[in-house]
Amino acid sequence: MSTLDDVLSRQKTDNVLYPPTIKGRTTETLKIGSATESNLTVGLFNSTASSNVYAYITGLAISNDNCLFLLQADGQTPYYPTSPQSNGSALSSDCAIALGAPGTTRNVTIPYIAGGRIWFCVENKLTFLLNSSPAGPGLVEPSASNTADPNYHLSWDFCEFTYNSTQLYANITYVDFVSLPISLTLTSTSGNTSHVGGLPSNGLETICNDLKAQNAIDNAGWDKLVITNSGTNLRALSPSNGIIFDPNLFSTYWNEYIDTVWNKYISTPLVIDTQFTWSLTTGYTSNDRTLLSFSGIGSFPKPSSTDIFGANSGAFAPQASNTDQLLNIGARLDAAFNRSTLLINADQPTKEVVNTYYTNAVTNHYARIVHAANVDGRGYCFPYDDVTPEGGVDQSGFVNDGSPASFLVCVGGANAYAKREVEVQKIQDTGLMKRNVSWDESGEILDLDVGEKRDLEKGEHLKLLSEAGPSTSRTFKLPPFIERLIGPQLAVSSTVYMNLITVNTAQKLQSSPFHTERLLPVLELVTRFLASVVSLSIRTIISRVFIVVFFLLFYFLGLLPHGGGGESQRRIMESVVTGSANGTVVI
Structure with a gap:
């Protein structure tokens, strides 16, 4: 008998995803009071340099008795495999979702999924196979620690997610290895945005070089974590996977x-x-x-x-x-x-x-190096990298929301930016459920402010950070049906396109003659004027305004000279009385 926790744990060790034999109350609880829509649009953005990038979406279908799920190549149709006659059988449907050219987004639709993964492979398609089990077919997934795996020499990676009636939760993961840069951007129906920047496009090269440099310092074997293919860095293994290849690796390190x-x-x-x-x-x-x-x-x-x-x-x-x-x-x-x-x-x-963290000479240098290579320092580097003090800063690299509107997953590194304008929100002191060790995928409707369960690496735990993301609300609210149709595109335009276009436009403008010969002098003049205005005190401004009004008043009363004979000036002099006490001029 296996629970959902059991099969997800086995997935991480055996690279096979089986449905649980104990189904629980998932199906019936999803029919009532769901906080999320039953389907979610996911944008898959290609920021690699290749036009041949394929995505795969796998998991367990919560609304279909937790049976095995894959999304077909059209990005809309679910594929529920049947039990094969023999282990290692091929899929009967094409599930390779072709991404568009670099800089484009492919929108797909997913149902409620537990133990979900979004896989990417550059220049090749991945091989998934089917095994049989008492509960139904199991999915044999690509492995980075099995040289006989048909995917071993390919460039691929994945991120993890769970989408149920309570929320969408997703994270980037380096617990097994590092290969392709992946970033996540989640926008809620209220306009709040959560973002995990991931690695820049050269992140793998940086990590491999730093692992070799660390090995030159302590000769502990960090360089053995670097896997190459024809002289090119293919991936960097975690120490756990490195030990699979060499059981003596790090044996006395600690x-x-x-x-x-x-x-x-x-x-x-x-x-x-x-x-x-x-x-x-x-x-x-x-x-x-x-x-x-x-x-x-x-x-x-x-x-x-x-x-x-x-x-x-x-x-x-x-x-x-x-x-x-x-x-x-x-x-x-x-x-x-x-x-x-x-x-x-x-x-x-x-x-x-x-x-x-990682300041001792003896430490998990893989985790140190990978965190340092990520643009915002976040991403699961070992199974309990989500352990965080109350009020602390998340290290695991997750996004989540109870009312997701759009979810953008970017592969390639061009969307690797840190939300530096947003401070990480701290944990509240009251009303939170603390960490436990058993991740519950039952999909039971919970109070998001009290008992949310969302750790994809190691079990159930408290809300480590405030779930409300930074506010980036739009100035207007779209109708719900339009939001569902173009929500992902809005997310792309606000995070990727505008980011890239703005930078390119600014660079071209700054190098043009118009900018240097005409625009800069005007900007300097405006800046000086604003600086002079701001530097004035309120009393000075009022006094100068009063003087201007004073002279305008005299002008229109005919007391200032505006003719040739000087009559106005004489009237002014005739109307002046000099105070004898303190020399004040009284009109």
Whole structure:
């Protein structure tokens, strides 16, 4: 018997997506009170230099009993495979969605999907196969750790998403490897926009070069994570996948650091905020220095490198008792190990600060390098990269909204920009559900402000950041049916086209003779005038206005000279009386 959590976990380890045997109440709960539309338009933007880019959309159809789903090549028709007669059978429908030429968007429509992925492949089509199972057909997905996979030597990547009656949640992921740059832009029906910038177009080259440079420093084997094809960088593997190819890779890398951590917490309490109903819990190293123990809950042995990088084995595997609570504590321990902050912060993750991550010589340099290469520093680099202190800055690279209007997924790097004009919103102190370890794809209608579940890498957790994205509301509101038709194009124009066109136009204008000979002098004159006006005090402005009004009044009363005989000037002099006390002139 398998739940949705079980099959999604197996997908990450075996690269096969099976439907669950335990279906739950998904179908009936989706019929009532949905906060989202049953279908969503997704824009697939090609910002590569190739006209041969293909996309695939896969997952489990929530509204169809969580059966296997693929979107056909027309971008509109669902494909529900039937169980094959033998494992490794080919798909019976064409599911390669051809993107347009560079700079164009292909719009597709998706239903409610759990465990969804959007795959991209440049210059080639991907191979997906079918296996049989008691619950229905399973999808054999491309693998970056199997050299026999027909997709191994191709340039491909994917992002993850879940779309249900509660929300759309999506993230870019580097947990397995890095290859193609992917960015996400989500616009809500209220006009709010969330954006994850991803990698620039040369991001993979930067990461591969930095991994080699790090290996030149510590000779730990980081260069073995770089995979090439005919001398060209194809992908950069995560340490977990690197260990699959070479089990001895990083085998002793963490030993000294772990021993130092265990020694520190012999007398120093390690306080873990579970960010859930268990609240704070305190751990100490056992007397024999073999375990990190949390009284009345359980303990953790010293983890191996595989445990730290993969987060699902050995020290961080599920335990027989207090399973959820220990997995929760283990998630925070694992994040602190990868970020190498356990020696500088005994309050995890409460006092964590992003600029202290990866500062120890022994750290997850893959995560450090990949985060640094992303334009906004965000993206899942290890399974618990979403662990964040309350009020902290998200590292996992997600977008989500309870009322999505359009969703733009860009491949190639041209849409890799950071929303620097928007500050990350902080977590509220009240009314939030804390992190747990079991991701629930049931689609049950929940209160978005209290109990949202949306971690695609490792389970259910609290709203790490405020769900309300930065406000970029339009000045007018389109009718709903028009919004659905052209919403994705609006998203593209506001994020990609305008971004590119504005830059090109500005560069051409600045290099033209008109700009240098005519426009610049006018702009300088206007700037000086505005600066002089702004620099004046209110009292000065009022006094000068009064003087102008004073002279205009005298002019129209005939008291100022406007004739040849000077009669007006004489009338002024005759009407002046000089005050004897202080020399004030009185008219």
